[in-house]
Amino acid sequence: METISLVLVLLLAVVISGFIARALPIAVPLPLVQIGLGAAVASVTSDPVELSPDIFFLLFLPPLLFLDGWRIPKEGLFRDKGTILELAIGLVVVTVLGVGFLINWLVPSMPLAVAFALAAIVSPTDPVAVSAIAARVPIPKRIMHILEGESLLNDASGLVCMRFAVAAALTGAFSLFDAVGTFIWVAVGGIAIGVVVTFGITTAKNWISRRLGEETGSQILISLLIPFAAYLLAEHLHCSGILAAVAAGMSMSYAEQTGQALAVTRVRRSAVWDTVQFTLNGIIFVLLGEQLPKIVEGAAQVVQETGHRDPIWLAVYVVAINLALAALRFLWVWGSLRYTTFRKAPEGQVAVMPSWRLIAAMSVAGARGAITLAGILTLPLMLDDGTPFPARDLAIFLAAGVIIMSLIAASIGLPYFLKGLELPPEPSHQVEEDRARIASAEAAIKAIEQELHELSQGRDDVDIYAETGTRLMELYRQRIDAGLKTGEEATLVRKIDGIERKLRLAALRAERDEVYRNARARNVPDDVARKLVREIDLLEARIAG
Known part of the structure; x- marks a missing residue:
């Protein structure tokens, strides 16, 4: 009964967060409000929620990634595919290596494999948080499309990198050759499974509907089950459930273009998925706030084990990681845009580099959010030999700190860098x-x-x-x-x-x-x-x- 009451309180906090965010006179990202409410919930409850990593990962990530893949504008994704891939894969790899070594240097007691796992999970960006700011500070559509595409793909690449790092931490061994081969199997297999599951289920569903009629409730429930089916099948075959969920979502957008579902089904299904997205994103951040006291306590204990008695070093670590993430992102975006601009400049004309303010805006827009939190909470509780996973509480605290600080930076930096910034006109689709x-x-x-x-x-x-x-x-x-x-x-x-x-x-x-x-x-x-x-x-x- 206590668990049910706590779940209802968390859901109520998600509802209230929406009212508070809209009532505030300044643009405060909704996730920050939800984290604050979660901390308030923790102050009036006796024990924090016990989260099982595997269950948490299964319940929250597949539907969120599936919906992102389903709804992302495909035209913008393919038009800016070069820039998106550079950010989603190249920047993630650079972040894992650069920030991973930095974390290991800052906290020698944290094993290198765990540091790489933490760096991998803080690499994915979250456009949901940026969208909350964009409601009051309009972000150009093309930038939003790039951020959405980057987030969709770097969720997968970051979580896959984390998976390898955690495996290395559990086994104490890492082979680059084996990792590359495994990565190919994990990636290709996950994508293939996502595509096959979606088209297989939708084909069977349409065949049955044509013969027996369509029932709206069943159709909506099927759409809710597809991401879990793709994820579980991929994990069972030792492929990436993350990529399977993303591929299933992208395949769903093409499968739906057959137009075989009833209009009322599409209207109701869209409303249901909007609710699912709002609820899952909200619960994740409320849970973060609810877990914060326990996380801070465990992290402070780990810091003391490193020889630092003052917990202020926790803040130093968070700031240092955020500065490193921001610097790497700024340099990567600058280099990526410079390369793209010169490559696409007409022959005989001087390439015009984008304004530094645009590059800065793209950099601070890389806020971390739900995927980072969901991923870090899935760190194993124990190693294979039964000993506690090293520095787990500290890793969770640092990830939470990165989320909060990146959200604050985006809410302050985006309005400043975008104010009065002249951008090329957005392409009009009026003719089409x-x-x-x-x-x-x-x-x-x-x-x-x-x-x-x-x-x-x-x-x-x-x-x-x-x-x-x-x-x-x-x-x-x-x-x-x-x-x-x-x-x-x-x-x-x-x-x-x-x-x-x-x-x-x-x-x-x-x-x-x-x-x-x-x-x-x-x-x-x-x-x-x-x-x-x-x-x-x-x-x-x-x-x-």
Whole structure:
């Protein structure tokens, strides 16, 4: 009963954190608020939550990585693939080596393998935390796409590197040749399993739905189970469950393009996944705050074993690691952008380097978050011989310190570096959007004509069908005409569309208010009111989106 009560308290803290973050006058990342609430929860509870590393890893990471892979814009990912790969793989390897040796030098009592594991797990970045700041300090879309792509891939590369480091710490042996071969098997196998699991499950699901009909609840539950299936199968075959979850998510975005799911399934599933993402991210940071007192106590004891009596050395370690991470990231981003700029400069023209403020913004935007915390908490409790895992509490504390300090740096640094920064204009997709609207409208007109022909066969009231079809097709023809206009005419059409959108939204809100008024007055049954409100909500979401 105590455990259930504590879980409910943690969930309540996640809910309250959202209200507090929005109420604060300054842009404070939501994870920092959640960490603070977790610490408050720890102050009123007797014992901290006992976290099993394997269970924690299984419950939190697969769905988060799966959703990141599912929703990341693929166009931006492939357009900036060079920059993203340089950051997600090259920077991770440099970080593991550079910061790993630094940590081992700072804390000689921490074995080198454990230092590498810590460096590997603090290398992944978290765009969720940056998105919280971006809500008040807009970040250019292309930078966000690069950060999202980097985060998606460096989650996998960082966690895979951590896996090798932990294995070396457990066994006391490390072979570079074996590690490279294992890495290839782990990576390729994990990606292949993720792709096969997603397409296999979605193909079977679609086949059953076509024959027996589609049930929305089952479809949503299947989407929730896919990341766990991919992860567990990959781990069972000694491949990377992390990469399997990411690959499963990316495959899901392509599998869904068949459009076989019902519209109501997609709407409800999106809402469910939004809730899952918010809840899991929130619980991870609340748990970090709840674990902080215990983590600090254990870390202070380890520091004393190194010969330093003053716990202030904990802060020194955190600052030193953060400075090293920031310096490596700044130098890597500078070198990467310089190489890319000169390589892509037109022949005979001088390459123009991006502003140092842009490089600094990209550097401080590399905040650490949920993946770092989830990964560090999975450090084994014991070595193979039964002795406690060396410096585990200190490693967890340092990772937590890196998360908190990087979030603070991002919340302060991003507004400063991005303020007044002139950037190249974002590429517009208006032409592609207009072309897609015209094509879909033409397809709709053909479908209406065909359906109208079939419905009106042998009927006496053909005129009614013809009039209804003509009225509906006229709406689609207006959309086609609007998409074909250019120049000032196109500007005028878009202005009219904007005015129409505002008027229709106002009308829909009035409709909904009236439905609610009638429901309160018991003029309409509850189920009818819910049906009408849902129809209005879907229309509003379509128009407002």
